[in-house]
Amino acid sequence: MMPDIFSELDADGSINGYQRAANRIAENPAGLSPIRLRLLSAFVIHPHLPTLIVESARMGMAAQCDVGPFNVILQELIDPASATVTGNYDAVLILRPLRDASPSLASGFLSLTPEAVTEQIEAAVRELESALRRFRELCASVVIVHNFSLPRFPLLGLLEGSAEESQSVAIRRLNAGLNRRLRAIPDVYVLDFDRVCAQVGYAQCQDDKSWYMARAPLSPLLMPELARAQATLLHAVRGRTRKCLVLDLDNTLWGGVIGEDGLSGIALGHGGRGLVFREFQEAVLELFHRGVLLAIASKNNAADALAVLREHPDMLLRESHFAAMRINWHPKPDNLAELAAELNIGLDSLVFFDDSPQERAQMRAACPEVLTPELPRDPMGYATILRRLGVFDKLSLTREDRLRGEIYQQQNQRALLRDSAGSLEDFYRGLEMRATIRPVDGLSLPRAFDLIHKTNQFNLTTRRHDEQTLRAFLESESTGFFVLRVVDKFGDNGLVGVAIVRLHDGDAELDSLLMSCRVIGRTLETAFLSHLVSWATSRGATRMVAEWIPTAKNQPVARFLPDHGFEPMVELPEKNRWQLDLTQSGISWPDYIERG
Numbered sequence: 001m002m003p004d005i006f007s008e009l010d011a012d013g014s015i016n017g018y019q020r021a022a023n024r025i026a027e028n029p030a031g032l033s034p035i036r037l038r039l040l041s042a043f044v045i046h047p048h049l050p051t052l053i054v055e056s057a058r059m060g061m062a063a064q065c066d067v068g069p070f071n072v073i074l075q076e077l078i079d080p081a082s083a084t085v086t087g088n089y090d091a092v093l094i095l096r097p098l099r100d101a102s103p104s105l106a107s108g109f110l111s112l113t114p115e116a117v118t119e120q121i122e123a124a125v126r127e128l129e130s131a132l133r134r135f136r137e138l139c140a141s142v143v144i145v146h147n148f149s150l151p152r153f154p155l156l157g158l159l160e161g162s163a164e165e166s167q168s169v170a171i172r173r174l175n176a177g178l179n180r181r182l183r184a185i186p187d188v189y190v191l192d193f194d195r196v197c198a199q200v201g202y203a204q205c206q207d208d209k210s211w212y213m214a215r216a217p218l219s220p221l222l223m224p225e226l227a228r229a230q231a232t233l234l235h236a237v238r239g240r241t242r243k244c245l246v247l248d249l250d251n252t253l254w255g256g257v258i259g260e261d262g263l264s265g266i267a268l269g270h271g272g273r274g275l276v277f278r279e280f281q282e283a284v285l286e287l288f289h290r291g292v293l294l295a296i297a298s299k300n301n302a303a304d305a306l307a308v309l310r311e312h313p314d315m316l317l318r319e320s321h322f323a324a325m326r327i328n329w330h331p332k333p334d335n336l337a338e339l340a341a342e343l344n345i346g347l348d349s350l351v352f353f354d355d356s357p358q359e360r361a362q363m364r365a366a367c368p369e370v371l372t373p374e375l376p377r378d379p380m381g382y383a384t385i386l387r388r389l390g391v392f393d394k395l396s397l398t399r400e401d402r403l404r405g406e407i408y409q410q411q412n413q414r415a416l417l418r419d420s421a422g423s424l425e426d427f428y429r430g431l432e433m434r435a436t437i438r439p440v441d442g443l444s445l446p447r448a449f450d451l452i453h454k455t456n457q458f459n460l461t462t463r464r465h466d467e468q469t470l471r472a473f474l475e476s477e478s479t480g481f482f483v484l485r486v487v488d489k490f491g492d493n494g495l496v497g498v499a500i501v502r503l504h505d506g507d508a509e510l511d512s513l514l515m516s517c518r519v520i521g522r523t524l525e526t527a528f529l530s531h532l533v534s535w536a537t538s539r540g541a542t543r544m545v546a547e548w549i550p551t552a553k554n555q556p557v558a559r560f561l562p563d564h565g566f567e568p569m570v571e572l573p574e575k576n577r578w579q580l581d582l583t584q585s586g587i588s589w590p591d592y593i594e595r596g
Helices: 004-013 017-029 047-057 073-078 105-108 114-138 155-162 167-182 195-201 206-212 220-239 272-289 301-310 330-345 355-366 379-388 403-419 426-432 445-454 469-476 525-539
Strands: 032-039 061-067 090-094 140-146 188-191 246-248 293-299 324-328 351-352 433-439 479-488 489-503 506-514 543-547 577-581 594-596
Touching: 004 017, 004 047, 017 047, 017 220, 032 047, 032 073, 047 061, 047 220, 061 220, 073 114, 090 220, 105 114, 105 167, 114 140, 114 167, 140 220, 155 167, 167 188, 188 220, 195 220, 246 272, 246 479, 272 293, 272 379, 293 330, 301 324, 324 330, 330 351, 330 355, 403 426, 433 525, 445 469, 445 479, 445 489, 445 506, 469 479, 479 525, 489 525, 506 525, 525 543
Parallel strands: 032 061, 032 090, 090 140, 140 188, 246 293, 246 351, 293 324, 433 594, 506 543
Antiparallel strands: 433 479, 479 489, 489 506, 543 577
């Protein structure tokens, strides 16, 4: 049902079209993950709700939207009895115009001295920061604060862009202060509302008639763009980002068919139609440098296609950029299943980009878990569509993200070593592994959060702790919160494991133990567990208690506990809880893994 709703909406695009689509989604939200939202606004926000519901559905979420009382934002945040605090919402969205947050900056700016401008900026930031810190003490809901847009009409006219002290400069300083101060509060994020308004055009963001008659300023042009930004951020907050972009070749990465047009006949270059495909490759390369895996699924002769990747002077994407390739004449759904297996990720981590409507339709029918965006007939729209998808967006960019493409190339070298080794132990020794286990700190927390929310296969409990909880673990003397980094002869695998151990009454409870799929099968999990057992024993624990919570994807960890000496807890057999007597046995660190 959903693809039909979106295709009809995209053909219409009106606010009435959004309302019809939202009604259909509400009637049948099957396949969408529920998310409860609370909107706090200093203006009438109800007309925006259908666009937010629809754009959330594009991201796989069924949004239930509640609107708080009009223009009592700060009171709602600090009152322990308010519906915002007690409602157990997944996220609270805060939209304040500048006239509400700082009337002097909005309408009295020209009467302010530079010192007064600074005081007003600090007061506005401090007021909201204080309210949000109080809210965080009362409630665990994620908070999304919208920053402030530049004025529709520049206050100083032509001088606005060059004046050292202008209203635009002050608003930018205010937004920078919000971003700096609010990101220090757990699970509080700033949405760049100013950027959204700039995309639409400042002069087109307000509907004057609706503002004067109903205090509803958001224009029909602005609401869909704003909803897309909100839904993208909510999608990232929930850790649902996709991991891999799978690309067709002919008429997708270049114009024409390589098997017919030859290396010199395809469209790819610095002008005309060739520039369209080169700039699309630039958009793909941006994702690669953000840690998105790239793969190829093309019906082609492999030798012809590889010649373009290796030899064409205007190719930006080379063979080394792709973590895996399927260049053959097999059905593409079969190829994507093989690619997912090779990369050790699920089909729901893939995005399939192909110019052929037939191939897209077949993929949607055979592999609905794969996101297959609809493409225009004109490839000039490809780069824009890719950049607007939002499904690869994350809340942080770690060192591991930047190196992910290189890491997967190293995986191929490890696979060659494995295939040539005489035994598994020969393979392990040949890798020359070094494992470093350290307590999580401020630098490693973003990567730990990422792993906790993304790792599915080697994950004992798949507990998705929020940022606030993880920060509490950092400060708890009774909790061990560790990350595992692995280096071998082929390169640095980065931070690939997370463990959380909680001590109480002589027990060490293994709250979480997870590792990236790219290091599964090297006995690093044994080394990690050995460290955890030693740490727990050194703090007086006599028993380690663990639980395996089965999911559709974590079967690879099903035997981990019994294979390492854990025994079932007879008093709770149905809970899959296990125990290890630390007074009788330990876990040996594999001698072919060097301690870092």
